[in-house]
Amino acid sequence: MMNVREDLSSLKFYSPAHTQIEVKGMLDKNLSEYLGGLKIDWRTDKNKIKISRLEGEIADQASLIGVLNALYNMRFPIISVELRMQKTNI
Numbered sequence: 001m002m003n004v005r006e007d008l009s010s011l012k013f014y015s016p017a018h019t020q021i022e023v024k025g026m027l028d029k030n031l032s033e034y035l036g037g038l039k040i041d042w043r044t045d046k047n048k049i050k051i052s053r054l055e056g057e058i059a060d061q062a063s064l065i066g067v068l069n070a071l072y073n074m075r076f077p078i079i080s081v082e083l084r085m086q087k088t089n090i
Contacts, residue, residue, distance in 0.1 A: 010085055018084040019058040021067065023076040027052040036067045051079065058083075 019038070029040045038054035045051055058064045064081075071078060 011083075013061045015060060015085060017058050017064075019054070019056065019064060019067075020080075020082045021054040021071070022079040023052050023054075023071055024049060024079060025052060025076050026050045027054070027076065035070055036063055038067065052076070 021038070026042055027035075027040050032038060032040050035054060036056070036058060038056040038058075041053045041055070043051050043053065054067070058067070064083075068078065068081070
């Protein structure tokens, strides 16, 4: 599920965004640099399943795809992706 809660009129391929991604399983926090510098935290859902949350700034859509591809290649099922647009002064 991809959730964008703001006006999409400013969304472009090169738009920076604050990103939150959740995956099933426990990502090692040492992978933060490899995954675009996103901060990694964990939680357990009501069924005691471990969920990893990656959160931080993504430079653009290419960076987002790179992180999602890396998670896919490591076989972590993606639960959700949420973007919050950054305000720009252009």
